[in-house]
Amino acid sequence: MIDLEGTALSSEERELLHHPLVGGVLLFTRNYADPAQLAALVAAIHAARTPALIVAVDHEGGRVQRFREGFSQLPPARRIGHAFDADARGGLALARQLGWLMAAELRAVGVDISFAPCVDLDLGVSEVIGDRAFHASPEAVAQLAVAYVHGMRDAGMAATAKHFPGHGAVVADSHQTLPVDRRALADLGGDLAPYRRLIANGLPAVMVGHLLFPAVDPAPASLSARWIRDVLRGQLRFQGVVFADDLSMGGAAAAYGDVVGRARQALAAGCDMLPVCNNRASVTELLDRLEVRVQPASSLRLVRLHGRLAPERAQLLASPEWARASAALAAIEAAPPLTLVAGSNP
Numbered sequence: 001m002i003d004l005e006g007t008a009l010s011s012e013e014r015e016l017l018h019h020p021l022v023g024g025v026l027l028f029t030r031n032y033a034d035p036a037q038l039a040a041l042v043a044a045i046h047a048a049r050t051p052a053l054i055v056a057v058d059h060e061g062g063r064v065q066r067f068r069e070g071f072s073q074l075p076p077a078r079r080i081g082h083a084f085d086a087d088a089r090g091g092l093a094l095a096r097q098l099g100w101l102m103a104a105e106l107r108a109v110g111v112d113i114s115f116a117p118c119v120d121l122d123l124g125v126s127e128v129i130g131d132r133a134f135h136a137s138p139e140a141v142a143q144l145a146v147a148y149v150h151g152m153r154d155a156g157m158a159a160t161a162k163h164f165p166g167h168g169a170v171v172a173d174s175h176q177t178l179p180v181d182r183r184a185l186a187d188l189g190g191d192l193a194p195y196r197r198l199i200a201n202g203l204p205a206v207m208v209g210h211l212l213f214p215a216v217d218p219a220p221a222s223l224s225a226r227w228i229r230d231v232l233r234g235q236l237r238f239q240g241v242v243f244a245d246d247l248s249m250g251g252a253a254a255a256y257g258d259v260v261g262r263a264r265q266a267l268a269a270g271c272d273m274l275p276v277c278n279n280r281a282s283v284t285e286l287l288d289r290l291e292v293r294v295q296p297a298s299s300l301r302l303v304r305l306h307g308r309l310a311p312e313r314a315q316l317l318a319s320p321e322w323a324r325a326s327a328a329l330a331a332i333e334a335a336p337p338l339t340l341v342a343g344s345n346p
Contacts, residue, residue, distance in 0.1 A: 001026050001056065001243075003277035007033050009044050017048040019287050023302060024054035026246075026277050027111070028066055035070045035109055035313055042110035054273075054305050059102060059114040062131055071105050072329055074098060077118060077144075078131035079332055084144055085135075092147045094328055095134075099151025099159075101325040107156050107310035115160045115207055115243075117148045119194040121168035126179075129167050138193035145194050146201050156308030161198050163209030163245060164232060165221055166191030170211065184215045185231070195236055205241040205305060206232065208271065210249055219269070222247075223262065228270035241301045244271045248279040260289050272298045 001024035004013055016022060025045050032038055046052040057066050062076025080098065084091025099117070106114055119141055120126070122133035134144040149159040165188060170179035195206070208222045217226035222244040232238045244266045247259060259282040263274055272295075276283050316322050 001054070001273055001275040001277075002283050003028060004031050004041075005280075007031055007037055008041060009048075014048060016283070016287070017045065017053060021287055021290060021292060022053065023273055024056055026275050027055065027057045028277075029068075032067045038067065038111075039109040039313070046110065051303065052306065054112045054302065055110065056113045056115060057106065057111055058116075059106060059111075060116045060118055060132060061098070061102065064118075064132060067106075072101055072326060073333075074102055074329070075332055076131035077134045078122060080144055080148075081122070081133075081135035081140060083332060083335075084140055088143075092143060094332060095144045095147035096151035096154075097325045097328045099148035100155045100321070101151075101329065103152040103155035103157035104310065104316055104322065104325075105313075107307050108313040108316045110307070112307040113158055113160060113205070113305055114152075115162060116152070117145050117159065117161060118163070119145045119161045119198070120163060120166055121191060123168045126168050126170055133168060138190040142194040142197035146197055149198060149201065149203065156310045158204035158305045158307075159198075160205035160207050160241075160243060161195060161203055162207035163211070164195060164206050165209075165211070165213070165227060167209050167211060178210060178212050178220060180212045180214065182215060183213065185213075188213075192231075192236070195232075195238070199236055199238050203238065203240055205243060206238060207243040207245055208232075209245050219265065222271070223265040223269050225269040233270065239301075241272045241298075241305060242270055244274050246275045246277050248276055248282055259285055263290055267292065272301055 002016060002022055003026050017025070031041065042055050045055050058064050059066055060077065061074025065074055080091060080095050083094050102114060102116065118129065118132045120129045120133045121138060121141060122129070122136045124136070134141045145161065152159045167179070168191065169183070170181050208228060211221045213221065217224045221227040228242055232242065247262050247266065259276065263286055266274055276286060311319065
């Protein structure tokens, strides 16, 4: 999965999209001007190949929302968790509505998937996660994530839970370096609980983080057959798509300096798709040097990530469903953030 430099495909990028190793495109803020431009860009990407390439974006809300002007300004997941603390039933309804709203607006311009939801635990340790997490409680995260994923499904989008097996208990930012979590597998039940619940509800995809758990495996989770084949697919019985986190990130480079070596290790560990973004030289090197045998099961899993047919933007914005979700969003924006009193335990 590669990235693009601007708001339209260049001739070089059109050639890259035809390479048999390229299976998708990850969009960033630099690729966005307005909804009409975005719809045209996504249509051009889809038209480049048959079957169409998967178009993805990180569009969680809060700090991580690539498209803003012309899209609903989504809150960070923590606000949904606060709503859940105040009213559990209302919080779950809000999670489903906002999952739908996020996905419906992206599907209206053709984007297939958003890498959401983030199901890391908000343990007050990881700044890069922070308010991207729903809650500190594994049970609350599991319930809210299931509701959010159901909302995405209602809008025709497959969900991707991240960052497996859990980024909430480490201080380091995997964008910059390799975080190390020294807990044993037996101590990670809380981090894995949301994945168990989501997998039981048909979770389509998981993104594995660049996280090192030396008590479990000497390789980072994103490059680890122990984590992907044994724990995720074996113990948790996950049957969907496995994405590695971006192989250009510092956390991956800290483990294996050569991008081709990283890619080989990730594929051997069981990953289905490897994002490589913001480093065109690495993309070129991979396409020139990486040899991959076609895996039919992997191809079938990836096909299921294509977005279902959805209303176009004008039709969506005129729908009662969009009006209700927008009203719910406005209400949560107008409400003051929940402030916990010392010693309280919602």
